[in-house]
Amino acid sequence: MQSLRRIGGRAYLLPGSPNTVIVAGSSGAVVVDPGIGEGRGTAIQEALRGLGLGLEAVVLTHGHSDHLAAAPGLGGPVYAARLCRGLVESSVLRRLVVYGGLVTERLAAMPMVELRVDREVEPGEGLPEGLRSIPLPGHTPGHMGVVDEESRVVAAGDAVLGERVLARFGVPFAADLEGWVRSLERLRELAEEGYTIVPGHGPVARGRRAAAMVEANIAAVEKLRGWVLERLREKPLTLEKLTYMATVSLGSAEPTPRQLMLNRTALASLLAWLEREGLVEPETGEEGVVWRARGQQPR
Secondary structure (H helix, E strand, O other): OOOOEEEEOOEEEEOOOOOEEEEEOOOOEEEEOOOOOOOHHHHHHHHHHHHOOOEEEEEOOOOOHHHHOOOOOOOOOEEEEHHHHHHHHOHHHHHHHHHOOOOOHHHHOOOOOOOOOOEEEOOOOEOHHHOEEEEOOOOOOOOEEEEEOOOOEEEEEEEEEOHHHHHHHOOOOOOOHHHHHHHHHHHHHHHHOOOEEEEEEOOOEEHHHHHHHHHHHHHHHHHHHHHHHHHHHHOOEEHHHHHHHHHHHHOOOOOOHHHHHHHHHHHHHHHHHHHHOOOEEEEEEOOEEEEEEOOOOOO
């Protein structure tokens, strides 16, 4: 079992995938992203006992199952962004947003946990124990980071990923890749200001190391953009074909049905971004919707 360690001031890390941040306050502890896995809830309770604190609140950066599955056994009020409330409270809506359509529990390969949100958080709103939320949308609508000014720590959730995660999957998962890049630019500013950045998946980083991690995420999106445009300049492709090619070419993860469906969601958002910029356009064909680079002759 991973052990609790201090990462700055009153902020502690319970490592995992995802990472959990615990902030020791004067009235109790705030747990950010409890996480998933057998024994995770027990590990959090043991960490709180070690700190000599009760649970004041659970704060979720977003509503994906791997970030909230351990929460039901903890008790305490649950805080989530207004736009993420539906994802937290409904496993059906969560699957619709993540996979672009309803999939079975077996294919989703995540527990169908549903959790009541006790307090909706607006962008920039204060949180218990003097913490504050910052909007970091993109990975999901309403995704937020949690900032502890006293400790100079940002629990960034999946607004940024460790480099090994990026290399493995090749296609960064985000419901809105354009919005994700804007959030990464905000995190880069915080890294340059000296904040410790805690990604949802990957090592904690500070200073130049944190800035380099954020830059690697931005570079991954730029690489994907360039790759997609190059493929579509060669010939029109369906989203399904483009997804398979990107999964095989850009990452080392096996192109399982689940991985392909996740990557399809991200690539659909990228195509929408490129279409808004006038770089690609859809057309109808026997294969369904086919995407081509603007200026390319229709088939």
